[in-house]
Amino acid sequence: MTIQIPRISHGYVDVAGVRVFYRETGPEDGIPLLLLHGVPTASHQFSRLMDALGSRYRLIAPDYPGFGHTETPDxxxxxxxxxxxxxxxFVTAKGLDRFVMYLFDFGGPIGLRLATRHPEWIAGLIVQNANAYEEGLSGLALDTIAAPADALDGMFTLPVTRSQYESGTTRPELIAPDGWTLDQHFLDLPGRKDAQRALALDYKNNVALYPQWQAWLREHRPPTLIIWGRGDAFFTEPGARAYLRDLPDAELHVFDTGHFALEENLPEIAPLIAEFLERQTRMKVAIIGATGNLGSAVAREAAARGHHVTPLGSNDVDVTDLASITDAVAGHDAVIVSVKGPEQLVPRGARALLEALPVAGVNRLVFLGGGGSLESEPGKRFVDSPDFPAQYLETALDQTEALRIFRGSASPVEWSYASPPPVHLVPGDKTGSYLAEARDTPLTDEAGDSRITTGDYAAAIVDTLETGSFIRERFTAAAVS
Known part of the structure; x- marks a missing residue:
């Protein structure tokens, strides 16, 4: 019998004078899960989850300033x-440039701030009793938010800490006392109650940001798993269901438990998280044109993120032939295409892909097109300029025609058409400093330049695949200052 028990390591990262404690486990490959804890707890709340999933997935759980083992200056x-x-x-110091976030309680307002600052970081969300909608605030929550400073001290006592674990549960005997006991130990350290009082008084600023976070969810539509304890005294079940307004494709599971849902329902919740992570981190991706410069860069980036990549060259698939495409990509979750060639290969390939992929059972396509069809100003495409380089004209016109085909298609394929900067797609590694938007004009930096490295462009392509962004849209990507 083989029993897999993960090793959990512990360490500190210095962030501007704050010594951030964290726990980490799991293999290095694949997309990490960043576990953001709630109040009045810390990263130890995830210990059993890390034991359950750490042999298969990389999990990282930091303590915030004012919580757990993290040390802050006076x-x-x-x-x-x-x-x-x-x-x-902390995320930057750990070198995390793409991850799924687990948002619990305070992890919601902290994590959603990270998401709005760095949308390119977010591969998906697991939301567990982390509120972002006014209808999710109970009367108790509203009273707490409105309470003056001198009325908050009673919140930081052992009976209240314990009640946050046991309130709303179905089987309180399943709730170990270790959690609230350790939480109270940290709360009783010098300065910790002052920190919690300051955060409680600041919570109203989270509510003011709800519309901004909801707009971010609507725009980016990250893959999302919502888990909720309906007996939560602070964040009510309507707050869980409100997410579906902005994330209609999210998966929702409500349990008959309280605020700390993992304490009572880990056996039911851990498999849901594993299945969700598996969907985000282990896609089967066929890359047509994987032997070319861009195709190979995308293949390397996708493989580095843990996806199962099938590289396909011209000897493996005829991108203009329906039967050849169907045979080559059947059984995959998505297809990325980076091709060029004579005799209108690109537009003929676009038509064939739109017809063949539904037959193959693949509904996701990211097509690497050209930048020549971008507009220097409304109605004026770069490819139509008399100064456009003659040696690239045929390919640019073919790629422009392919975009027209995609935009006019009624195919059920969820395609995205990628355009690099019209001139400066330059060799280079991934820096992580790039932006992608659905638009018909180039993205430029503060100096007015539009450029990107092949490493960053490949990352933007895989980002688009993982997040399900830019469905039936053309998008472009470029470096940011």
Whole structure:
């Protein structure tokens, strides 16, 4: 019998004078899961989840300033903005450029700040009793938010800490006392109650940001798993269901438990998380044109993120032939195409892909097109300029025709058409400093330049695939200052 028990390591990262404690487990490959804890707890709340999933997935759980083992300087000013600043620095220091976030309680306002600052980081969300809608605030929550400072001290006592674990549960005997006991130990450390009081008084600023976070969810539509304990005294079930207005494709599971849903329902919740992570981190991707410069860069980036990549060259598939495409890509979750050639190969390939992929059972396509069809100003495409380089004209016109075909198609394929900067797609590694938007004009930096490295462009392509962004849209990507 083989029993897999993950090793959990513990360490500190210095972020601008804050010594951030964290727990980490799991293999290095694939997309990490960043676990953002709630109040009054810390990263130890995820210990059993890390034991359950750490042999298959990389899980990282930091303690915020004012929580757990993290150490802060005496002059640290506690607010949710500052906690997000420190977590942003932690993520950067750990070299995490793409991850799924687990948002629980305070993890919601901290994580959603990170998401709006760095949408390119977010591969998906797991939302567990982390509120972002006014209808999810109970009367108790509203009273707490409105309470003056001198009325908050009673919140930081052992009976209240314990009640946050046991309230709303179905089987309180399943709730170990270790959690609230350790939480109270940290709450009783010097300065910790002052930190919690400051954060409670700052919570109203989270509510003011709800519309901004909801707009971000609507725009980016990250893959999302919602888990909720309906007996939560602070964040009610309507708050869970409100997410579906902005994330209609999200998966929702409500349990008959309280605020700390993992404490009572880990056996039911852990498999849901594993299945969700598997969908985000282990796609089967066929890359047509994987032997070319861009295709190979995309293949390397996708493989580095843990996806199962099938590289396909011209000897493996005829991109203009329906039967050849169907045979080559059947059984995959998505197809990425980067091709060029004579005799209108690109537009003929676009037509064939739109017809063949539904037959093959593949509904997702990212097509690497050209930048020549971008517009220097409304109605004026770069490819139509008399100064457009003659040696690239045929390919640029073919790619422009392919875009017209995609936009006019009634195919059920969820395609995205990628355009690099019209001139400066330059060799280079991934820097992580890039932006992608659905638009017909190039993205430019503060100096007015539009450029991107092949490494960053490949990352933007895989980002689009993972997040399900730019469905039936042309998008472009470029470096940001």
């Amino acid at each position: 002059d640290f000013v506690y607010s949710f903005d500052r906690l997000a600043d420190v977590m942003e620095g």
